[in-house]
Amino acid sequence: MTLVGRRLTAEAFRWGRAASGAVQRAMDPPSSWSLRVEAPSKRQVSKNGMHWVFLGCPGVGKGTYASRLASLLSIPHIAMGDLVRQELSQPSEASKKLIYAMSQGKLLPDQVVVSLLSTRLEKGALEGEKGFILDGFPRNTTQAEILEQVTEIDLVVNLKLREDVVISKCLGRRICSQCKGNFNVANIDVEGSDGGPRISMPPLLPPPSCATKMTIRADDTEEVVRERLRIYAEESKPVEDFYRLRGNLFDFEVAGGIPETWPRLLDALNLSEKDCTHQKVSV
Ligand SMILES: Nc1ncnc2c1ncn2[C@@H]1O[C@H](COP(=O)(O)OP(=O)(O)O)[C@@H](O)[C@H]1O
Numbered sequence: 001m002t003l004v005g006r007r008l009t010a011e012a013f014r015w016g017r018a019a020s021g022a023v024q025r026a027m028d029p030p031s032s033w034s035l036r037v038e039a040p041s042k043r044q045v046s047k048n049g050m051h052w053v054f055l056g057c058p059g060v061g062k063g064t065y066a067s068r069l070a071s072l073l074s075i076p077h078i079a080m081g082d083l084v085r086q087e088l089s090q091p092s093e094a095s096k097k098l099i100y101a102m103s104q105g106k107l108l109p110d111q112v113v114v115s116l117l118s119t120r121l122e123k124g125a126l127e128g129e130k131g132f133i134l135d136g137f138p139r140n141t142t143q144a145e146i147l148e149q150v151t152e153i154d155l156v157v158n159l160k161l162r163e164d165v166v167i168s169k170c171l172g173r174r175i176c177s178q179c180k181g182n183f184n185v186a187n188i189d190v191e192g193s194d195g196g197p198r199i200s201m202p203p204l205l206p207p208p209s210c211a212t213k214m215t216i217r218a219d220d221t222e223e224v225v226r227e228r229l230r231i232y233a234e235e236s237k238p239v240e241d242f243y244r245l246r247g248n249l250f251d252f253e254v255a256g257g258i259p260e261t262w263p264r265l266l267d268a269l270n271l272s273e274k275d276c277t278h279q280k281v282s283v
Contacts, residue, residue, distance in 0.1 A: 049131025050075055051151050053138070055240060056159030057232045058225065059170035061254050063182065065159065065265055066135040072266075072273065076129050080136030083116045084108060103218045105227035107235060110142055121150075140235045144242045156243040157269075161254045163229065165190065165199055170225040172203065173217065176210035183214070192255075201257040 050073060054062040063079055070077030088099050098108055117137055124132070138144040147153065161169075165188055172186025188201040206214060219228065243249040252268055254261050266273060 049129075050133075050155075051131055051153050052133045053147075053153050053156045053243075054133060054135040054159065055156055055236070055243075055249075056161075057163075057166055057236070058228045059166040059173070060159045060161045061169075061261070062135040062159060064258065065157075065262070066133045068262065069265075069269075069271075070133045072271065073131075073133075075131040075133060076124060077133050077135065078117070078120055078124075078137075080113060080117065080134070080139075083120055084113065087116055103224070105219050105224040105231060107139055107231060110140070110146070113137060113139075113143070114146055138239055139232075141238050141242050144239050153243070153248060156249045157265075158240055158243075158249055158251045159254050160251060162190075162193060162199065165201070166229070167222065167225055169201070170220050171222060173220050174206065174214040175217065176206060177213045177215045179210060181206065181210060183210070197255060199255055204258070 052066075052069075054066040056062050063081075066079070067077045084102065088095050088102065091099055098112065101108060121132075134147075138147050168186045168188050169184060172184045174183045174185055175181070176183070182204075183206045184201075184204045186201070187203050188199060190199050192198050205211075219225070240249060250268075252265060
């Protein structure tokens with residue numbers, strides 16, 4: 001079935017219906033909503049597993065850190081961009097418009113992404129999956145309201161990085177057409193701004209077996225990256241406030257490459273690679 005022709009699954013339909021009510025409730029927040037951001041260690045994890053969301057602009061490293069954390073915590077990493085690319089990998093007459101929108105850096109319609117995510121979650125539920133780390137969803141407040149109707153989000157990790165560095169990272173991104181591994185040829189080494197420390201991110205080069213199979217995403221050209229950043233600022237930034245208002249937004253500055261950032265992130269989340277258990281992570 002083509003994407004456009006796809007009937008919304010029952011779940012997605014329920015989400016969509018719930019969303020309209022959520023908009024109303026969002027205008028009238030309950031008094032228990034907290035404006036205070038608590039340390040992650042004080043949080044509760046629902047008995048159905050951890051439900052975490054990664055926010056951050058394109059190229060900030062959501063996929064890299066979300067997938068590492070997911071394997072550390074033995075929970076699925078669900079990347080909305082991957083679901084979309086997979087769905088659109090066999091172009092049809094009906095999906096042409098979506099492929100074009102994506103190549104221009106535009107967001108796809110909420111109905112489309114909700115349907116894809118819903119199908120993915122249903123499949124996971126049937127296979128006994130518990131919890132997730134979501135990356136690339138929600139990207140606007142309507143999507144955040146829909147997600148809120150489906151499950152409680154325990155923690156929202158908001159990755160931040162200077163825009164000039166983000167652009168260099170996006171332009172240096174390479175993907176192996178065979179193993180789908182992500183690499184980066186950008187060699188970033190810039191002075192810190194506002195007296196901050198220097199930012200160094202050495203390239204993440206592919207192994208020889210992938211080196212001849214490197215591809216560049218159609219939306220990683222400078223023009224499209226700038227458009228994606230503009231859309232992020234306009235549509236996705238408000239999602240930060242959505243979660244900040246609910247008290248579960250955790251800001252984290254990415255100021256270096258993976259070798260420095262990964263241990264800092266684990267430390268900030270009270271996680272340890274050695275003895276990582278669900279009990280230890282009381283987020
Ligand atoms: N939640 C979403 N809502 C609408 N469109 C989305 C969503 N997630 C992904 N997409 C589409 O897929 C594209 C690629 O997403 P992704 O791989 O997450 O890229 P990035 O975070 O680097 O911009 C987006 O530019 C957009 O067209």
